[in-house]
Amino acid sequence: MTVAERQLESTRQPDPDVSLPVIAPHQSFAGVTDQISSAVLTTKTPIPWFVAFAFALCLVGVFVCAITWIFAKGVGVFGIEIPVAWGFAITNFVWWIGIGHAGTLISAFLLLLNQSWRSSINRFAEAMTIFAVMCAGMFPLLHLGRPWLFYWLLPYPNTMTIQPQFRSPLVWDVFAVSTYFTVSLLFWYLGMIPDLGTLRDRAKSTFARFVYGVLSWGWRGSNGHWRLHETASLLLAGLATPLVLSVHTVVSFDFTIAILPGWHSTIFPPYFVAGAIFSGFAMVLVLAIPIRAVYGLQNLLTERHLNNCAKLMLATGLIVAYTYLIEPFTAWYSGDQFEMYMVHNRAVGPHAWTYWGVIFCNVVVPQLLWFRKMRITPKPLFWISIAILYGMWLERYMIIITALHRDFVPSSWSNFIATLWDNLALYGSIGMFLFLFMLFIRFLPMISMYEVRTLLPFSGIHGASQK
Amino acid sequence: MxxxxxxxxxxxxxxxxxxxxxxxxxxxxxxxxxxxxxxxxxxxxxxxxxxxxKSLPLIVLIGGILGFLTAWSMEYYIAVIDYPTNIGGRPLNSWPSFIVIMFELTILFASIFAFFGMLALCGLPMPxxxxxxxxxxxxxxxxxxxxxxxxxxxxxxxxxxxxxxxxxxxxxxxxxxxx
CATH class of the missing domain: 3.30.70 (Alpha-Beta Plaits)
Structure with missing residues (x-):
């Protein structure tokens, strides 16, 4: 029996506490390498990829039109006016940046916690983070009024002799989001270097070999390289873990530091972080479920992954539900008439549909995830995730609009009605996200090959067992 | 030879x-x-x-300390010396509100040092x-x-x-x- 046959024969010992294996049995090093790298190096791209890419490209066109119009006409084309100065743009910003959080959670938290199942989903979850943060970053800039002066946000010596105000959470946000983007990008790229080396070694065309060769920096996979790579990954995970918690906390400071009823609340940081992870896992599933079907990756993205992501979604969803419960309680307990009115206005005011929509999508629908059948069956899980993504967008919209449009003095009340350009910018950003993601799965290894190899049963030559 | x-x-x-x-x-x-x-x-x-x-953790620690010092000195210089603004009579050196950026730059510098430190110790890029x-x-x-x-x-x-x-x-x- 050859080694390759022996590898195929061997199966991983089932985990005692879980009935679903992390990856399917009967796989070899060569097999998983082929399977993952062939999605990139093949000349036969699956038809659904072209369909999704064309769809995304159309939406990117829409986005370009919307941005051009906003640049030409100014933010007046949005539905915003005083007192509702934050409309779709900030809603979209908070929503997108929240989606990014699941990627870092999977790559950093779960690495530190030694959760081996993360290995086959971390790569594309991190890619999702980077593209989501890119989409998020566009909206505050588009919302600036004069987007071409965005660099005024940063401290630099200038002829106007003015500087940013470091007591403002909006300036904190600039630093938090740009740090988050940079660290996520470094982490993602660091993890990809060994796999880019694999692509370099397997590419047939000289051009592809050259490009992947440059991108892999000359990676050789020597023991010295691997040790440093592991140390760097662990250190970056340790740095990214508090970072990811800080990012949505700082985003929530944008709200809580204002004195507006509905915003001015100490529960916001954990509420926002839980909501971020909730929506992020929904996006991971929305991406993973079609990908595993189209690329036939059921052996690597197993029911175990669906099950675990769904459980995390349920847990964070319950934290979010708890916050929905505590908000009216705090308002009632405070005895503050403005707080109580805000709760009342949310439930029965002109935007009541958003409140009930949020309750339905974020509290009622996720309860289906208590059933194991729902957690491991792709189709219902996909639609539950879509509902959660929609619900989480609606939640941010509700927080922004219902708090702003009726604050203290009724004479300053107003309403918010989204315009066509509000909508086009939102759909356009979804297009940009999909567009970038499609390019990623076509040109970069979407599953971490070297980490999947360590999951194979015969890779288990660990120091402890040898001694 | x-x-x-x-x-x-x-x-x-x-x-x-x-x-x-x-x-x-x-x-x-x-x-x-x-x-x-x-x-x-x-x-x-x-x-x-x-x-x-084995020297990567030390490099990352140095990066983190540098990031912290950069943020602290930048915020102090701008808020106290270069562009002092009186906001509700609060002290110019309102260090508690400076913490967030100190934290962010600590992480940012440490991460950049981790990434490029790893490449340098690996001797990469080496085509x-x-x-x-x-x-x-x-x-x-x-x-x-x-x-x-x-x-x-x-x-x-x-x-x-x-x-x-x-x-x-x-x-x-x-x-x-x-x-």
Whole structure:
């Protein structure tokens, strides 16, 4: 029996506490390498990829039109006016940046916690983070009024002799989001270097070999390289873990530091972080479920992954539900008439549909995830995730609009009605996200090959067992 | 210097990690110091057998401290010296509101140092390396395991090194040229 046959024969010992294996049995090093790298190096791209890419490209066109119009006409084309100065743009910003959080959670938290199942989903979850943060970053800039002066946000010596105000959470946000983007990008790229080396070694065309060769920096996979790579990954995970918690906390400071009823609340940081992870896992599933079907990756993205992501979604969803419960309680307990009115206005005011929509999508629908059948069956899980993504967008919209449009003095009340350009910018950003993601799965290894190899049963030559 | 091509080392190719680890242990036991393994994924057992650089955490710590100091001095300079603004009579040096940016820049600098520190310690970027002269080396990033006893080791002698590696039943033992 050859080694390759022996590898195929061997199966991983089932985990005692879980009935679903992390990856399917009967796989070899060569097999998983082929399977993952062939999605990139093949000349036969699956038809659904072209369909999704064309769809995304159309939406990117829409986005370009919307941005051009906003640049030409100014933010007046949005539905915003005083007192509702934050409309779709900030809603979209908070929503997108929240989606990014699941990627870092999977790559950093779960690495530190030694959760081996993360290995086959971390790569594309991190890619999702980077593209989501890119989409998020566009909206505050588009919302600036004069987007071409965005660099005024940063401290630099200038002829106007003015500087940013470091007591403002909006300036904190600039630093938090740009740090988050940079660290996520470094982490993602660091993890990809060994796999880019694999692509370099397997590419047939000289051009592809050259490009992947440059991108892999000359990676050789020597023991010295691997040790440093592991140390760097662990250190970056340790740095990214508090970072990811800080990012949505700082985003929530944008709200809580204002004195507006509905915003001015100490529960916001954990509420926002839980909501971020909730929506992020929904996006991971929305991406993973079609990908595993189209690329036939059921052996690597197993029911175990669906099950675990769904459980995390349920847990964070319950934290979010708890916050929905505590908000009216705090308002009632405070005895503050403005707080109580805000709760009342949310439930029965002109935007009541958003409140009930949020309750339905974020509290009622996720309860289906208590059933194991729902957690491991792709189709219902996909639609539950879509509902959660929609619900989480609606939640941010509700927080922004219902708090702003009726604050203290009724004479300053107003309403918010989204315009066509509000909508086009939102759909356009979804297009940009999909567009970038499609390019990623076509040109970069979407599953971490070297980490999947360590999951194979015969890779288990660990120091402890040898001694 | 002779005109002939210098030898980089003797390399054995394995299909399994187990004989690779045994061979590496045996080579170290025989006193070879310049031994390097090339594997498709990090093989944990090699950590205690082969030498590797350990200074990355220190580099990251220095990066983090630099980031913290950068943020603190920038915020202090701008808020107190360069552009003082009286906001509700609060002190100019309102350090509690400076914490967030200090934290962010600490993480940012530490991460950048971690990434580029790793590359620098790995000696990357290095577009060419003698190991790439080995035709079958593309398997090292996919499914096979390579162990190299390098010629610059003072104990190195081609025949003895080959014999040592052959004891562990590799697929093949090659000599790799330096260039």
């Amino acid at each position: 002779s005109a002939a091509v210098q030898l980089y080392g003797v390399v054995a190719e394995f299909e399994d990690p187990t004989p690779l680890v045994d061979a590496a242990r045996a080579a170290r036991a025989q006193g070879y110091n310049k031994v390097e393994a090339y594997t498709p994924y990090p093989v944990e057992a090699l950590a205690d057998i082969l030498e590797s650089k 060419h390396h003698p190991m790439f002269n080995l035709r079958r080396f593309d398997h090292a990033s996919a499914d096979h395991f390579f162990l190299c006893i390098e010629a610059r080791d003072p104990l190195f002698e081609t025949g003895a090194a080959t014999e040592l590696l052959n004891r562990f039943e590799p697929l093949q033992v090659w000599t790799v040229d330096d260039d």
